[in-house]
Amino acid sequence: MSSRKIPKKLLAPLLLLVLFLGIGAGWISQNVLSEDARFQRYTRQFFSQEISGNTLNLHYTLAHPEDYGIAPASVTLGGVYEKDPAASRQTLAQYIRKLSAFSPEKLSREHQITRDMLLLYFKTEHSLGENYLLEEVLSPSLGIQAQLPVLLAEYTFYDEQDILDYLQLLTCVDDYFQSVLTFEKKKSDAGYFMSDATLDRVVEQCETFLAAREDSYLEAIFEEKLTDFPGLSKENRAKYQQAHQRILKEHFFPAYDALLQGLKALRGTGKNENGLCYFDHGREFYQYLLHSQCGVYTTVEKVWKQLYTQLIQDSAAITQLLSQSSGLLDTYAEDIPAFSPADAVKDLSTRCQQDFPALQSASYQVKYVHESLEKFSSPAFYLTPPIDTNSPNTIYINKSSQTTNLDLFTTLAHEGFPGHLYQTLSFSRQNPESIRHLLSFGGYIEGWATYAESYAGQYAGIDEDAATLLWLNRSINLCIYSLLDVGIHYYGWTQTDAAGFLNAFGIRDVAVIEEIFQYILETPGNYLKYYVGCLNFLDLKERYQKQTGDDFDLVDFHQKVLAIGPVQFPVLKKYLLKNPS
Numbered sequence: 001m002s003s004r005k006i007p008k009k010l011l012a013p014l015l016l017l018v019l020f021l022g023i024g025a026g027w028i029s030q031n032v033l034s035e036d037a038r039f040q041r042y043t044r045q046f047f048s049q050e051i052s053g054n055t056l057n058l059h060y061t062l063a064h065p066e067d068y069g070i071a072p073a074s075v076t077l078g079g080v081y082e083k084d085p086a087a088s089r090q091t092l093a094q095y096i097r098k099l100s101a102f103s104p105e106k107l108s109r110e111h112q113i114t115r116d117m118l119l120l121y122f123k124t125e126h127s128l129g130e131n132y133l134l135e136e137v138l139s140p141s142l143g144i145q146a147q148l149p150v151l152l153a154e155y156t157f158y159d160e161q162d163i164l165d166y167l168q169l170l171t172c173v174d175d176y177f178q179s180v181l182t183f184e185k186k187k188s189d190a191g192y193f194m195s196d197a198t199l200d201r202v203v204e205q206c207e208t209f210l211a212a213r214e215d216s217y218l219e220a221i222f223e224e225k226l227t228d229f230p231g232l233s234k235e236n237r238a239k240y241q242q243a244h245q246r247i248l249k250e251h252f253f254p255a256y257d258a259l260l261q262g263l264k265a266l267r268g269t270g271k272n273e274n275g276l277c278y279f280d281h282g283r284e285f286y287q288y289l290l291h292s293q294c295g296v297y298t299t300v301e302k303v304w305k306q307l308y309t310q311l312i313q314d315s316a317a318i319t320q321l322l323s324q325s326s327g328l329l330d331t332y333a334e335d336i337p338a339f340s341p342a343d344a345v346k347d348l349s350t351r352c353q354q355d356f357p358a359l360q361s362a363s364y365q366v367k368y369v370h371e372s373l374e375k376f377s378s379p380a381f382y383l384t385p386p387i388d389t390n391s392p393n394t395i396y397i398n399k400s401s402q403t404t405n406l407d408l409f410t411t412l413a414h415e416g417f418p419g420h421l422y423q424t425l426s427f428s429r430q431n432p433e434s435i436r437h438l439l440s441f442g443g444y445i446e447g448w449a450t451y452a453e454s455y456a457g458q459y460a461g462i463d464e465d466a467a468t469l470l471w472l473n474r475s476i477n478l479c480i481y482s483l484l485d486v487g488i489h490y491y492g493w494t495q496t497d498a499a500g501f502l503n504a505f506g507i508r509d510v511a512v513i514e515e516i517f518q519y520i521l522e523t524p525g526n527y528l529k530y531y532v533g534c535l536n537f538l539d540l541k542e543r544y545q546k547q548t549g550d551d552f553d554l555v556d557f558h559q560k561v562l563a564i565g566p567v568q569f570p571v572l573k574k575y576l577l578k579n580p581s
Contacts, residue, residue, distance in 0.1 A: 035106035042098065043114060043435040044068075050438060054078040055169055056151060061437055063158050063386040068434065072161075075168040079179035080137055081186075085130065092126040113575055114433060117567045121439055124291045133192045134276065134285040137180060138263075139522040140201040141376045144180070145259060148173070149209065149373065153221045154383055154394060157229055163240055170247045173255040181262040192279060193270040198522050199263060205376040206260050212372040213253045219245065275489035276524055286489045289525035294532050295443035295568035300490050303532055307486070310535060311479045318472050325465045332466045335404045341366040341397060344409055348417040351459040352452075356418045357559045362425055364393040364416065374400040380411045382420040387437045390428055393421050406460060406470070413456035418558075419449035427565040436565060444566040447533015450478070454534075478531040480505060484516065489524045536569045537561070540576060547578055 048070050051058050055075045058065060066072075099119050104112050137144050155166045187193045194202070222244050226237050276282035283300075290296050290303065322328055345364060369377045379401035383394045395415045402408045413419055423445070428437075453474060457467025484501065487493035493501070495517045502513055520527070540561070545552040564575050573580035 035103055036108050036111055039102050039107055039111050039115065040433065042102075043118075043433055046095075047433075047435040047438055055165060055172075056155075059155060059162070059165070059386075060151070060384070061386055063156070063389045067388060075165050075172065077169065077172045077176040079176065080183045081132065081179075085132055089126055089129065092122050095122045096126065109575070110432070113564060113567065113571060114436060116571045116574065117439070118435070120297075120568050120571060124288070127291075128285075128288055131281050131285045131288065133187050133190050134279060134282065136187075136194065136522075137183065138194070138202050139198070140205045141378060141519075142523055142526070143202065143205075145177075145202070145256070146205055146209075146373070146376050149218065150369075150377075150383075150396070153218055156386075156392065157225055160229075160232070160236075163226075163229070167240070167243055167247055170244075171251045173252050174258070177255045177259040177262075181259065184263065184266060188266050188269040191271065193266055195270045195273045195521075196267055197273065197518060199267060199270065201518070201522070203260060203263060206256055208375060209372055210253060210256055210260075213248075216248065217370040217372065218248065218252075274494055275492060275521065277490055277492045283490055286524060290528065290532075291568075293442045293525045294447075294528045295441045295570075296528075296532055296536065297568065297570050300486060303528070304483070304486050304490075306532075306535065307479055307483050311476065311483070314472050314476050314479065318469065318476070321465060321469060321472070328463075328465050328469060331463050332469050336406050336409065336460055336462065338405055339409070341395075341408065341412060344412050345395065345416040345421075348413055348459055349422070352413075352418040352422070352455065355455055355554055355558065356422070357426070357555055357562065359417075359422055359426055359429075362393065362421065363391050364395065364421055366395045366397060366412075369396050369398045374398055377401075380415050382415045382424075384420075384424050387428055387434065390425055393425070395421065406462070409460050410453055410456040410470070410474070413459065414449045414453050417452075418455065419452040420445070422452070423448050423562060426562040430563060430565075432565060439566075441566045441568060442529035443533035443536065443569060444572065445533075446529040447531075447535075447537055448561075450530045450534035451537040454538075475531075478527065478534070481516070481520070481527040482531045485520050485525065485527045488517070488520055533569075540573065543577055 048068065051061055051065075052070060052073050054077060055073075056077060058070070062068060062070070096119065099115055099122070102115055104115060107115060140146065152166070152169065155162070155169070157163050157166070184193065223241060226232060226240060229237075272278045276286050279285070287300055290298075290300060296303065342365070345366060349359070349362065377396075377398045379398050381396050383392075383396070385391050385393050395412070397408070397411070402411070415421065454471045457470040458464070460467070462470070480502070484493070484498055487501065488498060495514065498517045499510075499513045502508075502516070507513060507516075541554075541557060544557050544560075560576055561572070564572055570580070
């Protein structure tokens with residue numbers, strides 16, 4: 001048999017074709033067929049699917065969803081537990097199986113972190129089961145009915161379609177609150193509805209908000225945003241203003257009225273005036289909150305012991321400090337000079353660079369909570385910007401909650417630098433996968449901001465001992481509230497028990513004790529996010545310092561924590577420490 005030679009003039013093109021096929025196969029293997037590529041496709045699909053279910057969440061997450069391949073969908077606020085819980089558990093089980101099928105050793109470190117984070121999250125949510133009826137979406141200060149007006153007021157208009165979407169969202173509040181009422185009625189039928197004392201406070205918050213409907217700040221802010229919107233004709237501006245006034249009158253405020261009437265109809269159906277543990281499966285649900293809200297995966301009993309140990313240590317530290325520094329209480333009582341909140345945030349952004357990695361050119365604004373919301377709003381809060389713009393960064397201050405200039409400065413450290421604003425931008429500027437912004441981990445987020453407060457005293461320029469005393473006092477206060485949280489919801493403390501505990505710390509005002517008890521009843525696990533989260537960061541710093549020895553660098557430690565980003569604490573420890581157990 002004779003052989004045929006390939007003509008020379010075809011040899012070079014053929015070799016190039018083989019070369020390109022080889023390169024193409026390598027690219028396909030790496031970017032299409034690899035475990036990393038498959039995982040990335042899965043998480044991006046999941047992100048797009050989940051974020052599209054609520055227009056408000058979508059807008060606060062992405063300013064330009066089209067850049068992420070997310071097509072415009074029907075404007076909606078979603079609903080509260082509209083799906084069958086059993087079907088939701090099956091879906092979660094499918095997520096767990098799908099994620100478990102990815103081989104961690106074949107994934108990049110970033111994707112390993114994401115996989116571990118998602119697996120733990122889905123397993124935690126799957127564990128909730130029928131206990132979902134113990135969840136509460138309404139409360140005087142942290143409930144959706146209290147937060148929704150601010151979220152709508154801060155709805156940014158990037159283009160004219162956003163104005164139309166905002167107006168459409170206002171018309172969705174009717175149906176959304178109806179879903180809330182359906183859920184509350186289901187809770188009532190199952191014996192899980194709120195007490196009349198809590199109901200009265202939710203009703204009061206709604207009535208206070210509605211009392212200002214004729215002079216609503218939503219109208220003033222909307223008109224201001226239209227005026228500042230570039231290229232908007234006078235005709236369209238007038239048209240939108242008229243539509244806004246009509247929708248507020250015909251949809252938005254009536255939705256609050258309907259919510260009020262629906263809640264009042266359920267008065268008397270809530271039988272439990274004490275903590276979660278008095279409900280069936282209440283202790284199980286509180287353990288779930290420790291996992292889901294705090295990102296802490298230990299027993300409540302161990303957290304209780306940790307809190308008591310910390311309280312004893314901090315109390316001893318204060319006693320020693322006061323014995324060594326005569327006149328410290330007088331120095332501590334002195335306030336710092338008055339300042340502009342915006343100037344203080346700017347000052348903090350510079351001063352914190354001695355302990356935290358520098359963050360360049362961060363834009364922000366500081367606003368005050370409207371008077372109609374002061375009574376029921378948090379002392380301060382930070383609104384996270386969309387991940388594709390990293391702006392606007394808005395810090396809200398509640399004037400009614402501030403007592404001293406130093407108190408305000410510490411609050412700005414918590415909300416701004418090196419707290420929420422700083423942490424959010426530090427992580428976002430690393431361009432993590434979009435799914436990392438889908439889930440919120442309160443223990444990391446609030447724990448970090450509370451941990452950041454421990455540096456506020458030295459940044460305020462007060463005496464070193466006074467700065468130490470400032471933090472120890474803050475730590476003890478948060479520890480007391482956290483112990484009350486566990487005592488009330490897990491160990492069954494009544495208001496009488498709580499009063500006895502608070503009396504030991506010199507708190508005897510009956511009205512104050514009643515307010516503390518009621519707030520903790522309404523927000524189970526909330527203080528743990530802040531304080532137990534903070535204690536976990538302090539513990540991580542101590543363990544990392546022992547691990548690195550003389551090579552320990554505080555800025556480097558903070559950089560590593562920020563780079564991993566918001567996750568549950570077992571995941572954070574796994575990727576930060578050599579021996580996380």
